[in-house]
Amino acid sequence: AQTPAPEAPPAAPSPPPATPSPTPGGVAVKATSEGISVSSPDKAVMLKLRGYIQLDGRFFESKADRPGSTTLLIRRARPLLEGTLFNLFDFRLLTDFAANAPPLWDAYLEYRPRKEVRVRVGKFRPPVGLERNQSGINTLFVERALPTDLVPNRDVGVMVHGDLYDGTLNYAVGAFNGTADGASADTNLDDSFDLAARLFAHPFRATKLKQLSGLGLGIAASRGLQFGSASTTGEAPLRTMGQQTFFIFRTGTGAGETVIAHGEHLRLSPQGYLYVGPVGALAEYVSSTQEVNLGQQHARLRFESWQASASYVVFGGKAAYDGVKPTDPVGAEAGGWGAVELGARYAALDVDPDAFPIYADPTRSARKARGWGAVANWYLNGNVRVATSYDHTSFEGGAVDGDRIPEDVVMSRFQVSW
Amino acid sequence: AQTPAPEAPPAAPSPPPATPSPTPGGVAVKATSEGISVSSPDKAVMLKLRGYIQLDGRFFESKADRPGSTTLLIRRARPLLEGTLFNLFDFRLLTDFAANAPPLWDAYLEYRPRKEVRVRVGKFRPPVGLERNQSGINTLFVERALPTDLVPNRDVGVMVHGDLYDGTLNYAVGAFNGTADGASADTNLDDSFDLAARLFAHPFRATKLKQLSGLGLGIAASRGLQFGSASTTGEAPLRTMGQQTFFIFRTGTGAGETVIAHGEHLRLSPQGYLYVGPVGALAEYVSSTQEVNLGQQHARLRFESWQASASYVVFGGKAAYDGVKPTDPVGAEAGGWGAVELGARYAALDVDPDAFPIYADPTRSARKARGWGAVANWYLNGNVRVATSYDHTSFEGGAVDGDRIPEDVVMSRFQVSW
Amino acid sequence: AQTPAPEAPPAAPSPPPATPSPTPGGVAVKATSEGISVSSPDKAVMLKLRGYIQLDGRFFESKADRPGSTTLLIRRARPLLEGTLFNLFDFRLLTDFAANAPPLWDAYLEYRPRKEVRVRVGKFRPPVGLERNQSGINTLFVERALPTDLVPNRDVGVMVHGDLYDGTLNYAVGAFNGTADGASADTNLDDSFDLAARLFAHPFRATKLKQLSGLGLGIAASRGLQFGSASTTGEAPLRTMGQQTFFIFRTGTGAGETVIAHGEHLRLSPQGYLYVGPVGALAEYVSSTQEVNLGQQHARLRFESWQASASYVVFGGKAAYDGVKPTDPVGAEAGGWGAVELGARYAALDVDPDAFPIYADPTRSARKARGWGAVANWYLNGNVRVATSYDHTSFEGGAVDGDRIPEDVVMSRFQVSW
Incomplete structure (x- = not known):
């Protein structure tokens, strides 16, 4: 159950406390750790009410001039409505009530006439980033790593995808409005659509090498034209793991003082993971090239980022792309202790050197970021997770006197999902 | 079931896959194509969880200077909660998560002690526009026609309505805060309330002429005082079928440079429809008169609009004001092909000539719009609809060199409702 | 059931029309006047879908220069999702779709391993204000009284609370981001957390004096450091019962022209209530002291407010902190008339005299407000309430020519909750 199906609704591998309840009339009501579902007897209609809430704490090391402020915040507050019609159509509505979050994800x-199409x-x-396509409740760390800054978040579009050869190969190809790196979009800036595609293989899934069925390798790409304007530039800031901006294009009030996307936008991302028993590993590389304008000047700028992470489930479950499911949950009859997972990662991001000093201010925007981190996760049961992570990120450039000061941030999370 | 009861929640004519499920304790759970409902055995409480999502594509013909941009967008993303208490009180909460939409509809x-009161x-x-009072999932075209620009959308108020003489006559009369034409309002701009009323007859419904029971004729009106201010003018722009602004009052930054509503606001709308078997027709006329101020100048301006549309269900269902219900749905056991409907319309809107040039800029705002369109709807089943429409609209005035260029727009829609 | 447990989800004392419905498979579905709940057989998961809608009318006495505008408005439109996991974890998600309301409450x-912890x-x-901690559907009046202006509304934090000695003593202590008086906060302005605590006793609850079991006495306090900025000052305006601003700190566009919170913020609030049969009484006092800066000037300003209210249930129910539950509901089989309650209150608020004229403009902000009011509530059943209140508030200061004109406002409310 480790398919990185392009942002599949965390595909419900029915956990223990599931109990289908065929009532006399035939309507089935289920109450499981993955929410309540009600379905009509002929399966014409099935509806699920789910959701999740995350309370985060962000604690920055006390330094003069540090940009982040120590705070508690509701990171995500997302009711989720899912449904299936005639066992042929699925729909999904995921909303968010957290401050500063877009209301609709x-x-x-x-x-889905068949699993192949x-x-x-x-x-x-869109099917581009690997960690981006994990649900926000299942990522190993409290916040995703730097490569997520370079891939689209949410976009409006049409996509065909499917599983071939008994799940050995997953493909996805779609047309979208197009977004800035790391951003979501609700409408098209220009008249052109972006294409995005991914091939992702689990080479050993259909073989007898069951130990390696958790190996996945893929490559994703997107291409489109982006034409911004002074008000909607088609560019987005880059953020650290602590969610602080460390790179931003130049903006101004006069004409020609703001950098706007103007031309081709190309992304390429080889990616993969391996999950064997308690051990997990995930790596991805992203290259994003965007043509930009500043007044009469034009450039083609290339951003690169990569990350590698490793994790180990100390007890109580198995490592997985779609989250650790504790086998011995806190609160169950035979009261267990859930599962504990430890993890580490390294991430890097390089801005195109040609961006400075024309398109970005070297005293405000860093040209390189390098970060490593560690995390401990306690999955009390299928619904409750407590996490604490530490991330250290250093920079080249980005300050008046040289390098932006390193970011040291401890982040904690209390999460409930249903 | 073609009552244009003032914005009735699309009155659930229980479709085939309904299955009341009396559980031992007596709680009834229903799962139908119109959502999940749960009711207590004594009918004291009944709750329904419904909703709909629409993905639209808007494709404008490529012309220089065209105002619309080709885009995909989530047009509506609306969870809906409905309930009934003691079979005596109904409530409804319809929210929206689409970008640029108000969160609450x-x-x-x-x-409702009886159907008469x-x-x-x-x-x-408010009970004014005919097409406006159709649910957004049931309109014949992807977007409503021009008369909807002149009637209120949503307003806060108190209304008495009911059905008399076996449904032959429906009446509605209410007091509301008052809104600008085509707009919604959450609070009152002034200290006066608007009155709105409608009489709508189905003259043959209680007779033996069953073929004509789908004939409905009505007249609606509203009257109130609107006093705007420079920040909330009490006026709203007029939009084409492609949702582009083609008329807007003058605004400015200095005092007296902005047109504001100041005085009586009067609307009158004769309206009607006819649904006989596969054939449908709908027509409405709206006249809206508003007194306005610009600095020391005052005028009483009259806007007029009308539309006529016709539709034909090629196979699989009957034409109806509250939407086509396919008799042979895609996905059901005896897998059918749903229903297909074709339609056409003509619409016109005339701005008061006295609005120019004092209150509106003739080089930016058109004084007349005329449009015709065609649409094809495929209702796969009671939940899924695919639509494609084409609209051509021409204008008088509205450009520096005379007439605004015509709008040619193809709109597509994928819709799921439950 | 009159525990003022710090903002407890109005603790469901299962009303008559409750009907647990164990289906064959063991999933239990309940439909009661407090919403629909579904629980799995092993109680691992229980989910409730609730909510409330309030339509208010505000009618201000016609006077020249009165600040309020007569209007109808949706005051609250709040879906509510509650759940229980393994009978050990509770969660709650309360959102709002009313105009000008924050989306997330x-x-x-x-x-909750035990009721003590x-x-x-x-x-x-946060556990500070007494009336603030009543649910918005249960307050005696349409709008809360003046002391609510001085206590936090919602904040993000961590709290430990519990009931000791058979419910005789309730304690709560927590750490929060910290909010301005009367306001909600989503993030921390500074790097310090506020502490808030309350002790609340029901001295006779565990004794034989059952008549006095509805007596509750408590004391609450909060302390923290608040450091605002010109954009987020850390201060909020004070509002009348009619929701009109009557006090606001000075703001300006230049540096040092805006009053910002700068230093300690201290609140103290003795509070109590008594509910005996049909009679209810509630009183609270709040003192809030905040250090502020205006440019180079610094002051420590103390605001004080108190209120006392009394109520009498004429027929159909008992007075209670968590709302009157009609014993003879409208709409039930043995159709009754619900319950009617009358109430009166007095409230006062004093601004620190040292606030004038440096930190607040005496011609725009009042230094004292005194108000009394009366209310009539008709609880038709457990779901529907109709209320009408009248409030008269007079002021010292706050106008160019001396005292702000008194506010006379009639407020009406139609409320449905489920």
């Missing part, structure tokens, strides 16, 4: 309809229309995650 | 409580309080659609 | 997870993390009401 996912809203789509999917037609599924057609999805609406707003959802 | 409907929030009301209705007391129902009292509704809250936010809902 | 409550989002928390609570771990409960740990809550997320966004919720």
Whole structure:
């Protein structure tokens, strides 16, 4: 169950406390750790009410001039409505009530006549980033790593995807409005659509080498034209793991003082993971090239980022792309202790040197970021998770006197999902 | 079931896959194509969880200077909660998560001791426009026609309505805060309330002429005082079928440079429809008169609009005001092909000639719009609809060199409702 | 059931129309006047879908220069999702779709191994104000009284609370980001956390004096450091019962022209209530002291407010902190008339005299407010309430020519909750 199906709704591998309840009339009501579902007897309609809440704490090391402020915050507060119609159509509506979050994340309809061909229309995650396509409740760390800064978050589009050869190969190809790196979009800036595609293989899934069935390798790409304007530039800032901006293009009030996207936008991302028993590893590389204008000047700028992470489930479960499921949950009859997972990662991001000093201010925007981190996760049960992470990130450039001061941030999270 | 009851929640004519499920304890759970409902055995409480999502594509013909941009967008993403208490009170909460949409559409409580007298309080659609009072999932075209620009969308108020003489006559009369044409309002701009009323007859419904039971004729009106200010003018722009602004009053930064509503606001709308078997027709006329001020100048301006549309269900269902219900749905056991409907319309809107040039800029705002369109709808089943429409609209005035260029727009829609 | 447990989800004392419905498979579905709940057979998961809608009318006496505008408005439109996991964790997500309301009110997870120790993390009401900690559907009047202007509304934090000695003593202590008086906060302005605590006793609850079991006495306090900035000052305006601003600190565009919170923020609030049969009484006092800066000037300003209210249930129910539950509901089989309650109150608020004229403009901000009011409530049943209140408030200062004109406002409310 480790398919990185392009942002699949964390595909419900029915956990223990599931209990289908066929009532006399035939309506089935289920109450599981993955929410309540009600379905009609002929399966014409099935509806699920789910959601998750995350309370985060961000604690920055006390330094003069540090940009982050120590705070508690509701990171995500997301009710989720999912449904299936005639066992042929799925839909999903994922909303958010957290401060500064867009109210709508996912809203789509999917037609799936067979597992080889599924057609999805609406707003959802384009099939580009690997960690970006993990649900926010399942990422190893409290916040995703730097490569997520360079891939689209949510976009509106049409996508065909499916599983071939008994799940050995997953493909996805779609047309989208197009977004800035790391950003979401609700409408098209220009008249052109972006294409995004991914091939992802689990080479050993259909073989007898069951130990390696958790190996996944893939490559994703996107291409489109982006034409911004002074008000919607088509560019987004880059953020650290502590969610602080460390790179931003120049903006100004006069004409020609703001950098705007103007031309081709190309992304390429080889990616992969391996999950064997308690051990997990994930790596991805992203290159994003965007043509930009500043007044009469034009450039083609290339951003690169990569990360590698490793994790180990100390007890109580198995490592997985779609989250650790504790086998011995806190609160169950035979009261267990859940599962504990430890992890580490390294991430880097390089801005194109040609961006400085014309398109970005070297005293405000860093040209390189390098970070490593460690995390401990306690999955009390299928619904409750407590996490603490530490991230250290150093920079080249980005300050008046040379390098931006390193970021040292401890982040904690209390999460409930249902 | 073609009552244009003032914005009735699309009155659930229980479709095939309905299955009341009396559980031992007596709680009834239903799962139908119109959502999940749960009711207590004594009917004291009934709750329904419904909603709909629409993914639209807008494709404008490529012309220089065209105002619209080709884009995909989530047009509506609306969870809906409905309930009934003691079979005597209804309530409804309709929210929206689409970008640029107001978060709240409907929030009301209705007391209905009998079908002749129902009292509704809250936010809902005033009983004025005919197409406006159709649910956004049931309109014949992807977007409503020009008369909707002149009637209120949502308003907060109190309304009494009911059905008399076996449904032959429907009446509605209410007091509301008052809105600008085509707009919604959450609070009152001034200290006066608007009155709105409608009489709508189905003259043959209680007779033996069953073929004509789908004939409905009505007249609606509203009257109130609107006093705007420079910040909330009490006026709204007029939009084409492609949702582009083609008329806007003058605004400025200095005192007296902005046109504001100042005085009486009067609307009158004769309206009607006919649905006979596969054939449908709908027509409405709206006249809206508003007194306005610009500095020391005052005028009483009259806007007029009308539309006529016709539709034909090629196979699989019957034409209806509250949407085509396919008799042979895609996905059901005896897998059918749903229903297909074709339609055409003509619409016109005339701005008061006295609006130019003092209150509106003739080089930016058109004084006349004329449009025709065609649409094809495929209702796969009671939940899924795919639509494609084409609209051509021409203008008088509205450009520096005379007439605004015509709008040619193809709009597509994928819709799921539950 | 009159515990003022710090903003407890109005603790469901299962009303008559409750009907647990154990289906064959063991999933239990309940439909009661407090919403629909579904729980799995092993109680691992329980989910409730609730909510409320309030339509208000505000009618201000016609006077020249009165600040309030007569209007109808949706005051609250709040879906509510509650859940229980393994009978050990509770969560709650309370959102709002009313205009000008923050979208998120409550989002928390609570771990409750025993009733003496409960740990809550997320966004919720800090344990300070007494009337503030009543649910908005249960307050005696349409709008809360003046002391609510001085206590926090919602904040993000961690709180431990519990009931000791058979419910005789309730304690709560927590750390929060810190908010301005009367306001909610989503993030921390500074790097310090506020502490808030309350002790609340029901001295006779565990004794034989059952008549006095509805007596509750408590004391609450909060302390923290608040450091605002010109953009987020850390101060909020004070509002009348009619929700009109009557006090605001000075703001300006230049540096040093805006008053910002700068230093200690201290609140103290003795509070109590008594509910005996049909009679209710509630009183609270709040003192809030905040250090502020205006350019180079610094002051420590103390605001004080108190209120006392009394109520009498004429027929159909008993007075209670968590709302009147009609014993003979409208709409039930043996159709009754619900319950009617009358109430009166007095409230006062004094601004620190040292605030004038440096930190606040005496011609725009009042230094004293005194108000009294009366209310009539008709609880038709457990779901529907109709209320009408009248409030008269007079002021010292706050106008160019001396005293701000008194506010006379009639407020009406139609409320449905489920």
